[in-house]
Amino acid sequence: MNTSDSTADPPVRTAPDVISALLAAIREGELQPGDHVPSNSALAAQYGVHRNTASKAVSHLKAAGVLSGPAGGKTWVRVKPPYTRRSNMRYHIEKALTLKSEEERAATGVAELDSNLKIESLYEDLVDYDVVDPPSDIAEIFGLAEGQQVLRRTRLRRHRAGAGSSGSVSYLPYDLIKRNPDLLDAKREPWPGGTMHQLFTIGIEIGRIQDRVTASMPTPEESVEYDIPPGVPVLRIRKISYSTEDDAVEIADIPIPADRVELVYDTMLEGWES
Amino acid sequence: MNTSDSTADPPVRTAPDVISALLAAIREGELQPGDHVPSNSALAAQYGVHRNTASKAVSHLKAAGVLSGPAGGKTWVRVKPPYTRRSNMRYHIEKALTLKSEEERAATGVAELDSNLKIESLYEDLVDYDVVDPPSDIAEIFGLAEGQQVLRRTRLRRHRAGAGSSGSVSYLPYDLIKRNPDLLDAKREPWPGGTMHQLFTIGIEIGRIQDRVTASMPTPEESVEYDIPPGVPVLRIRKISYSTEDDAVEIADIPIPADRVELVYDTMLEGWES
DNA sequence: GAGTGGTCTAGACCACTGT
DNA sequence: CAGTGGTCTAGACCACTCC
Numbered sequence: 001m002n003t004s005d006s007t008a009d010p011p012v013r014t015a016p017d018v019i020s021a022l023l024a025a026i027r028e029g030e031l032q033p034g035d036h037v038p039s040n041s042a043l044a045a046q047y048g049v050h051r052n053t054a055s056k057a058v059s060h061l062k063a064a065g066v067l068s069g070p071a072g073g074k075t076w077v078r079v080k081p082p083y084t085r086r087s088n089m090r091y092h093i094e095k096a097l098t099l100k101s102e103e104e105r106a107a108t109g110v111a112e113l114d115s116n117l118k119i120e121s122l123y124e125d126l127v128d129y130d131v132v133d134p135p136s137d138i139a140e141i142f143g144l145a146e147g148q149q150v151l152r153r154t155r156l157r158r159h160r161a162g163a164g165s166s167g168s169v170s171y172l173p174y175d176l177i178k179r180n181p182d183l184l185d186a187k188r189e190p191w192p193g194g195t196m197h198q199l200f201t202i203g204i205e206i207g208r209i210q211d212r213v214t215a216s217m218p219t220p221e222e223s224v225e226y227d228i229p230p231g232v233p234v235l236r237i238r239k240i241s242y243s244t245e246d247d248a249v250e251i252a253d254i255p256i257p258a259d260r261v262e263l264v265y266d267t268m269l270e271g272w273e274s
Numbered sequence: 275m276n277t278s279d280s281t282a283d284p285p286v287r288t289a290p291d292v293i294s295a296l297l298a299a300i301r302e303g304e305l306q307p308g309d310h311v312p313s314n315s316a317l318a319a320q321y322g323v324h325r326n327t328a329s330k331a332v333s334h335l336k337a338a339g340v341l342s343g344p345a346g347g348k349t350w351v352r353v354k355p356p357y358t359r360r361s362n363m364r365y366h367i368e369k370a371l372t373l374k375s376e377e378e379r380a381a382t383g384v385a386e387l388d389s390n391l392k393i394e395s396l397y398e399d400l401v402d403y404d405v406v407d408p409p410s411d412i413a414e415i416f417g418l419a420e421g422q423q424v425l426r427r428t429r430l431r432r433h434r435a436g437a438g439s440s441g442s443v444s445y446l447p448y449d450l451i452k453r454n455p456d457l458l459d460a461k462r463e464p465w466p467g468g469t470m471h472q473l474f475t476i477g478i479e480i481g482r483i484q485d486r487v488t489a490s491m492p493t494p495e496e497s498v499e500y501d502i503p504p505g506v507p508v509l510r511i512r513k514i515s516y517s518t519e520d521d522a523v524e525i526a527d528i529p530i531p532a533d534r535v536e537l538v539y540d541t542m543l544e545g546w547e548s
Numbered sequence: 549g550a551g552t553g554g555t556c557t558a559g560a561c562c563a564c565t566g567t
Numbered sequence: 568c569a570g571t572g573g574t575c576t577a578g579a580c581c582a583c584t585c586c
Contacts (some may be wrong), residue, residue: 002326014556039571050557055572064491069574095543139563205546211539215489215532216509217338233489233507233532244545258489258507265485265539267362269369271518272479288575313552324576329553345553346583 016169018047018057026066037067037075037198054213063231065259078229086256087264098197126156129184131174138171141240141248149174151184156225170195170252177202195250207244211237211265215258222255233258292321300340300351311341311349316390337505339533350504352493354533361538365483372471400430403458406446412445415514415522423448427460430499441500444469444526469515469524481518485511485539489532496529507532 022043025031038046043054058075061067069075134150136140142150150171177183179202196206214236218228228234234255241250256263296317299305312320317328332349335341343349346442382495406422408416416424427486430441451457470480488510492502508529515524530537 040573041571043461052558052574053556055574056555059573069572073571075572083437091541091543099546148329188564207543207545209541209543211537211541213487213509213539215509217505217507226560231491233491235487235489263487264542265362265487267365267483267485267539269365269481269483271481272373315552316556326555326577327575329555330574333554342555344584347552347585349553 013049014054015049015053015060018043018049018054019060021047022057022061023066031077033077033079035077037069037077039075039160046170060231065229079206081257081260082261083260085264087089087260088209088211089264090264094196095206098200128152130154131184134171138251142171142173143248143252144173150179163210168252168254170250172250176204176249190263195252198240199243199249204249205244206241206249208242210242211239212240213237218255218257220248226255226257228257229259235261235263249274289323289327289330289334290329292317292323293334296320296331296335297340297489305351307351308354309351311343311351312348334505335407337503339503339506342355342503355531356534357539358534358538359536360530362483362485362540368470369480372543388510402426402428404428405458408445412525415525416445416447418447425451442526442528444524446524450478450523469526471491473515473517473523476522477500479518480515480523482516484514484516485537486514487511487537492531500531501530503533509535509537511537 004074014195022031022230031037037043037058040051040055043058044051047054062069063248064077065078067075068078092215127136130152130273131149134144134148138150139148144150149175152169152171154169160228172183177198180200183198184188199206205207215233216236218226218230218232218234220230222228222234223230235258237256239254240248241252243249296305298312305311311317311332314325314329314332317332318325320516321328332341336349339352339354341349342352402424404427405423408418408422412424413422418424424445427444427446428441429443446457451472456470456475457472473480485516489507490510492500492504492506492508494504496502496505496508509532511526511528511530512530513524514522515526517523
């Protein structure tokens with residue numbers, strides 16, 4: 001007759017109780033992905049709690065990416081985005097493709113490598129090119145002196161149906177790439193797929209790529225811009241390309257919603273021989 | 275005379291306002307790391323909001339890792355843990371050290387490589403060895419048949435002063451390692467520093483290590499066990515060691531609080547030559 | 549045992565959505 | 568314009584901390 005009974009339904013009294021009940025309903029299939037969830041008032045009546053408590057539970061599940069819906073609008077069970085992988089093998093492939101013809105590169109879809117998304121007409125890319133003074137951390141990695149500028153390329157890939165998007169920012173030392181005017185032209189080709197090839201046109205070969213990986217919560221802007229639930233972390237890759245002389249020649253900051261992508265890094269070890 | 279005035283202090287009315295005010299006080303140095311924060315009631319009076327609103331603001335900052343303090347106790351500005359790096363270069367170093375003598379390995383501190391923490395008397399390691407039926411995902415990676423078991427080693431590294439801890443779980447196919455009884459002994463040596471060496475004793479050379487990286491929010495248990503603020507994401511590495519025959523021989527799941535460590539992965543690219 | 553953090557009910561208001 | 572989500576004030580209770 002008390003809470004130690006484990007088989008009978010426990011009384012729903014607190015926000016965590018409501019959360020558990022909703023998760024159970026989804027797990028049991030009573031609520032399917034895409035289905036509308038009853039309103040806060042209806043949930044409050046159904047579970048015998050105050051509307052505020054129901055609201056808090058629904059807010060929590062929205063933050064966790066389980067539910068979705070605009071403020072003031074209806075709420076539904078979120079359709080989870082497909083899970084993909086991003087492997088550092090892509091760097092080997094991209095380098096091998098750099099020497100191939102333009103037709104071959106376009107056919108293989110080099111541009112897909114950085115976004116890890118199939119390029120379809122469903123997406124539109126918004127690209128911006130600017131020559132700017134670099135942030136101090138960028139200048140430090142490039143080893144730039146005061147006053148030396150960088151080319152900043154920002155990309156927002158937006159899903160036309162509003163089902164999600166991804167974006168990134170990349171930097172190149174301006175002194176390095178001004179030798180080839182094509183590299184300053186935003187309309188020249190899909191970006192940033194061919195960065196390695198673009199650097200090849202000015203005589204630079206990439207010898208090493210370093211990914212620095214952190215994770216943090218999405219900014220409110222990222223939440224709305226890239227459709228990241230506010231409680232889902234963002235993997236942040238700072239990808240630094242080094243030339244064969246070991247100079248940093250490109251830096252790309254790539255945010256990746258952690259509920260969509262798994263990062264894979266293979267480290268090949270030398271044999272013992274001895 | 276309205277909210278568009280940007281220089282005058284805006285009126286503090288909502289929880290986000292209180293959050294901004296507290297962050298500003300910390301940024302300006304009025305509140306130093308370690309300082310006590312006024313109680314919810316005091317903050318409510320100070321900013322002219324209800325105690326509930328102040329409580330919500332403080333809760334949010336605790337979740338974000340800015341403030342800290344037990345429920346029911348005083349609240350203080352959290353001392354941010356030092357930032358370290360975990361590079362895949364460690365794998366090369368660890369392999370090179372495997373052939374060295376035991377003294378050399380102990381002196382170089384191979385065990386530090388996996389934890390990325392200096393081993394001091396401040397820490398105590400709690401290690402558990404079990405032979406168990408593997409979870410299905412583990413069995414699949416190892417390619418185990420039904421009924422084949424694994425050695426599971428769990429480690430909790432706890433800071434004696436309560437300033438944080440880290441932990442990990444690793445799996446080895448039992449059929450593989452039963453050849454060397456030492457590998458079943460939890461007291462044999464600090465773990466998991468010498469896993470590569472331990473596998474060497476049964477004739478296995480590691481040829482490739484794959485790190486699969488994801489991020490998610492800490493479980494409530496991790497929050498208390500490892501002192502991770504509930505709003506700080508956890509980087510999760512599934513480290514898979516492959517033998518030179520490309521068989522998976524060890525799997526380690528390593529959770530890393532994202533506010534303490536940056537992951538670094540170097541990918542070396544082959545030269546063009548042609 | 550007083551103080552504190554956390555959270556529930558209760559009622560109210562606002563901004564936005566969805567017809 | 569009705570419905571909905573979000574959130575603030577208000578008051579209350581509980582568990583825990585700290586002295």
